[in-house]
Amino acid sequence: MSANMMVVVVLLPIIFGVLVPLIPFKTRRHMTWYVEGIVLLTSLLVWALLISRPDGSFTLFRFTGNLSVSFRLDGLGTVFAGILSSLWPLATLYSFEYMKHEGHEKYFFMFYVITYGVTLGIALAEDILTMYFFYEMLSLVTLPLIMHTLTREAILASRTYLYYSLGGAAFAFIGMIFILTYGTTSVFVPGGVIDAAALGDRQGLMLLIYVLCFCGFSVKAAMFPFSSWLPKAGVAPTPVTALLHAVAVVKAGAFTVIRVTYYSFGTELLRGTWAQMVVLGLTIFTIVYGCSRALKETHLKRRLAWSTVSNLSYILFGAALMTPLGLVGALSHMVFHAVMKICSFFCAGAVIYKTGRNYIHELRGFGWKMPKVFTIFTISGMALMGVPGLCGFISKWNLAKAAVSSENPLGYLGLAALLVSALLTAIYMMTISIRAFFPGKDFDYDTISDVEDPNWMMILPLVIFVIAMFVFGLHPEPVIAALESIAAAMN
Amino acid sequence: MNGWILLPVFLPVIAGIFLLLMSQCERRRLHQAAGAVLVISAVLAVAAAWTGDKSVTLFYLMKDIPVYFHIDGISRLFVTFTSIVWVCVGIYAFVYMEHEGGEKRFFGLYLIVYGVIVALDFAGNLVTMYIFYELMTLTSAPLVLHNGSREAVMAALKYLFYSLCGAYMGLFGIYFLYQNCDTLAFTPGGTLNPVLAQDHRTILLIAVFAMLAGFGAKAGMLPLHSWLPAAHPVAPSPASAVFSGIVVKAGVLAAIRTVYYVVGSDFIRGTWVQTAWMVLALVTVFMGSMLAYREPVFKKRLAYSTVSQISYILFGLSLLTPMGITGALLHTVFHAFIKSALFLTAGVFIFECGKTRVSELTGIGKRMPKTVWCYTFASLALIGIPPACGFVSKWYLAEGALNADVGVFGWLGPVVLLLSALLTAGYLLPVTMKGFFPGKRDGEKTSAGNSEMKSSAVDIRDAQKKEPSMMMLIPLGILASLTIILGVLPNPLIDYISQLISGLM
Numbered sequence: 001m002s003a004n005m006m007v008v009v010v011l012l013p014i015i016f017g018v019l020v021p022l023i024p025f026k027t028r029r030h031m032t033w034y035v036e037g038i039v040l041l042t043s044l045l046v047w048a049l050l051i052s053r054p055d056g057s058f059t060l061f062r063f064t065g066n067l068s069v070s071f072r073l074d075g076l077g078t079v080f081a082g083i084l085s086s087l088w089p090l091a092t093l094y095s096f097e098y099m100k101h102e103g104h105e106k107y108f109f110m111f112y113v114i115t116y117g118v119t120l121g122i123a124l125a126e127d128i129l130t131m132y133f134f135y136e137m138l139s140l141v142t143l144p145l146i147m148h149t150l151t152r153e154a155i156l157a158s159r160t161y162l163y164y165s166l167g168g169a170a171f172a173f174i175g176m177i178f179i180l181t182y183g184t185t186s187v188f189v190p191g192g193v194i195d196a197a198a199l200g201d202r203q204g205l206m207l208l209i210y211v212l213c214f215c216g217f218s219v220k221a222a223m224f225p226f227s228s229w230l231p232k233a234g235v236a237p238t239p240v241t242a243l244l245h246a247v248a249v250v251k252a253g254a255f256t257v258i259r260v261t262y263y264s265f266g267t268e269l270l271r272g273t274w275a276q277m278v279v280l281g282l283t284i285f286t287i288v289y290g291c292s293r294a295l296k297e298t299h300l301k302r303r304l305a306w307s308t309v310s311n312l313s314y315i316l317f318g319a320a321l322m323t324p325l326g327l328v329g330a331l332s333h334m335v336f337h338a339v340m341k342i343c344s345f346f347c348a349g350a351v352i353y354k355t356g357r358n359y360i361h362e363l364r365g366f367g368w369k370m371p372k373v374f375t376i377f378t379i380s381g382m383a384l385m386g387v388p389g390l391c392g393f394i395s396k397w398n399l400a401k402a403a404v405s406s407e408n409p410l411g412y413l414g415l416a417a418l419l420v421s422a423l424l425t426a427i428y429m430m431t432i433s434i435r436a437f438f439p440g441k442d443f444d445y446d447t448i449s450d451v452e453d454p455n456w457m458m459i460l461p462l463v464i465f466v467i468a469m470f471v472f473g474l475h476p477e478p479v480i481a482a483l484e485s486i487a488a489a490m491n
Numbered sequence: 492m493n494g495w496i497l498l499p500v501f502l503p504v505i506a507g508i509f510l511l512l513m514s515q516c517e518r519r520r521l522h523q524a525a526g527a528v529l530v531i532s533a534v535l536a537v538a539a540a541w542t543g544d545k546s547v548t549l550f551y552l553m554k555d556i557p558v559y560f561h562i563d564g565i566s567r568l569f570v571t572f573t574s575i576v577w578v579c580v581g582i583y584a585f586v587y588m589e590h591e592g593g594e595k596r597f598f599g600l601y602l603i604v605y606g607v608i609v610a611l612d613f614a615g616n617l618v619t620m621y622i623f624y625e626l627m628t629l630t631s632a633p634l635v636l637h638n639g640s641r642e643a644v645m646a647a648l649k650y651l652f653y654s655l656c657g658a659y660m661g662l663f664g665i666y667f668l669y670q671n672c673d674t675l676a677f678t679p680g681g682t683l684n685p686v687l688a689q690d691h692r693t694i695l696l697i698a699v700f701a702m703l704a705g706f707g708a709k710a711g712m713l714p715l716h717s718w719l720p721a722a723h724p725v726a727p728s729p730a731s732a733v734f735s736g737i738v739v740k741a742g743v744l745a746a747i748r749t750v751y752y753v754v755g756s757d758f759i760r761g762t763w764v765q766t767a768w769m770v771l772a773l774v775t776v777f778m779g780s781m782l783a784y785r786e787p788v789f790k791k792r793l794a795y796s797t798v799s800q801i802s803y804i805l806f807g808l809s810l811l812t813p814m815g816i817t818g819a820l821l822h823t824v825f826h827a828f829i830k831s832a833l834f835l836t837a838g839v840f841i842f843e844c845g846k847t848r849v850s851e852l853t854g855i856g857k858r859m860p861k862t863v864w865c866y867t868f869a870s871l872a873l874i875g876i877p878p879a880c881g882f883v884s885k886w887y888l889a890e891g892a893l894n895a896d897v898g899v900f901g902w903l904g905p906v907v908l909l910l911s912a913l914l915t916a917g918y919l920l921p922v923t924m925k926g927f928f929p930g931k932r933d934g935e936k937t938s939a940g941n942s943e944m945k946s947s948a949v950d951i952r953d954a955q956k957k958e959p960s961m962m963m964l965i966p967l968g969i970l971a972s973l974t975i976i977l978g979v980l981p982n983p984l985i986d987y988i989s990q991l992i993s994g995l996m
């Protein structure tokens with residue numbers, strides 16, 4: 001497979017996505033076939049790329065000098081592209097069923113498919129300009145998805161999202177300019193590209209710029225104090241919250257942070273400085289903050305969104321440790337959290353789709369009426385809290401290993417925060433399950449007689465995720481070994 | 492091939508899952524199936540334990556972390572008393588659970604938890620132990636909320652969250668030990684790498700303390716003890732019995748493994764960790780007894796008593812001397828039999844008469860003398876009156892404290908133990924005394940006109956002599972007589988333990 005296939009996988013969903021509302025489909029079924037076809041085709045091509053690992057890069061076009069839009073597949077990109085290409089077809093399958101009750105399906109699927117191409121663009125970007133370009137585009141193409149229901153709440157949420165994203169991108173832009181100015185090259189190189197000679201005595205300034213850039217990119221990863229857009233965006237249809245706001249968009253934030261930290265600024269420059277302390281402090285605070293907010297929240301999807309806030313900061317925390325082990329921890333949580341969180345969101349979506357209930361106190365007794373959904377929800381909750389045997393334990397283990405071996409007092413503190421967060425996760429996830437399965441002695445099941453499990457299109461993705469959680473939890477070695485080989489390139 | 496030693500783990504777990512998933516079936520069939528699996532697994536577990544040291548690696552969780560089982564002396568001891576108690580209580584539960592309902596779920600979980608505990612006892616390294624420690628918490632929580640009332644659900648959540656809090660504190664320590672130990676496999680004397688340990692002394696001490704406090708949550712040590720008095724009254728009595736007798740001992744096992752098999756007792760000897768551990772244990776001993784003394788609800792009283800008694804064990808462990816550990820291990824075994832016998836009696840009172848408060852038990856001795864005699868024997872053992880077994884373990888604990896080089900705690904410890912023994916007598920014996928010698932009926936005249944009150948207050952004394960069925964009485968009798976037999980003939984056990992701990996120091 002040659003390198004120019006990369007541009008195909010990025011452009012294919014974008015172009016064919018734009019066509020969705022233009023093609024006059026005879027029936028809804030035709031449209032779903034078309035959409036699933038594109039997504040599956042893209043995923044297959046991505047998988048072919050990931051397996052053959054073409055070495056070269058492909059430049060789409062060149063602005064001036066060394067500024068270009070170009071693609072290249074490296075280890076880090078493989079991880080992100082792998083996550084995206086595995087989850088997108090399943091999420092699409094799920095949304096065919098779910099979107100029946102939301103309406104405006106054509107526009108929804110148009111943006112849904114385009115977003116796929118754009119996030120792949122971030123994963124495959126060879127240099128910082130390309131990544132920035134797709135990062136900005138991601139904000140724009142996901143905006144209509146949040147706005148989808150066109151209620152007042154949705155419009156306000158999308159406005160918040162836009163302001164946060166654009167603000168973050170502005171900070172990220174400053175970082176990009178500095179990297180272009182002081183870097184030896186604009187492409188990503190493991191270990192960083194900053195030229196110490198060119199930098200001279202402006203190291204302090206560079207650290208400040210790093211903090212700005214980190215914060216800018218972590219807006220998408222919903223780090224405190226930029227986290228409030230994510231729970232608000234929960235008004236979007238569940239396939240959006242599940243795939244984009246638990247995986248694609250937010251992990252794009254984490255991915256870009258890892259890129260600039262490990263591949264542009266370089267950990268050599270940053271490790272042990274005040275800049276590292278600041279970003280570590282912010283991520284540690286967010287880990288606890290997100291969980292506490294999740295605990296307080298009574299709206300099911302918003303609770304999961306706050307949980308995402310906390311879990312993304314696990315990833316950022318791992319990245320901010322700035323050691324190869326930290327990178328392994330961050331990446332493993334990136335992979336595993338994707339599976340766990342999309343699974344719990346899909347369960348929440350199944351509840352909303354089948355019953356229209358949105359609040360946790362309304363879920364009493366649902367466990368016996370929707371046994372499949374709630375069993376899977378409980379398993380995903382256990383995975384999130386890090387029960388051994390499920391994948392959450394493995395990624396926490398890797399993060400903890402990194403934190404302990406970093407010999408950094410803030411690393412120790414972060415480890416404590418991880419465990420506090422695990423306890424809070426147990427509380428906010430298990431209370432839902434217990435409420436659903438043990439509604440109390442005198443509970444009248446007739447009041448929820450309309451509740452039942454959804455059909456196979458919704459259950460199939462859930463089952464696949466559960467299997468993945470167990471497989472990653474019991475036999476994580478292949479994945480971890482792959483991540484370690486990526487991190488090994490850092491030294 | 493040593494793979495068969497995992498049979499007592501997998502057999503009950505699979506059978507239990509099968510029971511949970513199976514559709515409703517006849518009671519008799521259910522009892523036969525559950526009973527057969529229980530007895531077979533117990534026999535297998537004991538057989539696996541007593542046929543020499545064996546180890547088996549199940550698979551590698553991560554490349555340097557195997558899920559590894561190894562049977563050593565401690566496993567043998569724990570598996571044996573666990574199996575005896577589990578079978579006795581299981582047989583008792585066949586009758587008892589009739590009035591609680593939901594038997595299929597109860598016995599399914601009962602079997603699963605047994606399998607998990609056997610795995611926990613057999614675990615050969617810290618991570619394997621942690622895995623089954625956490626699984627035990629998750630699988631045993633539904634036993635607490637069995638009756639599904641709001642109170643029970645809240646108690647189960649409390650149990651779950653306290654235990655998880657403790658488990659995560661333990662995990663915090665495990666992360667650090669993983670970096671600083673040569674191996675996490677249990678090795679008598681510890682595996683701490685001396686060079687690394689010297690560099691990270693402060694943080695390692697904090698980590699070890701976090702582990703002890705965290706595992707102490709399961710063992711009901713302050714400050715994470717309060718799940719015990721919440722969970723026991725609402726759980727079905729057989730569940731309370733195994734909780735108090737066995738499940739809390741997982742905390743003890745974890746502490747033993749951590750201190751004596753991974754960290755090594757020398758690392759914490761004389762440090763603030765040892766002092767803090769001792770203080771926490773002693774405060775818990777005293778406070779638990781005090782609270783039990785003041786508690787009117789019978790099962791809750793027994794729960795506070797567990798809080799206090801488990802900290803005897805922890806105090807013995809914290810002394811870090813062979814004598815102290817001997818006392819602790821003896822008390823672990825004895826307390827398992829004593830406390831499950833006590834809870835089974837409490838269950839009989841509930842099952843036969845529906846009485847939950849101590850004050851309602853006046854005159855109970857006339858109604859069921861055999862049961863109350865069993866209760867009395869177990870109580871005497873817990874107080875530590877010779878020749879019952881509690882005397883032996885407490886003797887070793889006090890002796891260990893006096894001989895240990897722990898400063899003021901050398902005499903303070905025995906004093907607290909003695910005070911607590913007095914309180915134990917004060918909270919356990921009134922049931923026997925009032926039970927056999929109800930005395931004059933106070934308020935007889937006033938209640939004469941009020942037939943309702945009369946019926947509720949007096950019916951035990953007027954009732955015919957009626958013992959519970961043999962299925963309940965025999966397990967209770969076995970456990971109660973064990974407390975006496977072990978008190979009269981403690982030497983084989985003491986010899987076994989002293990041989991077991993010879994390599995630890």
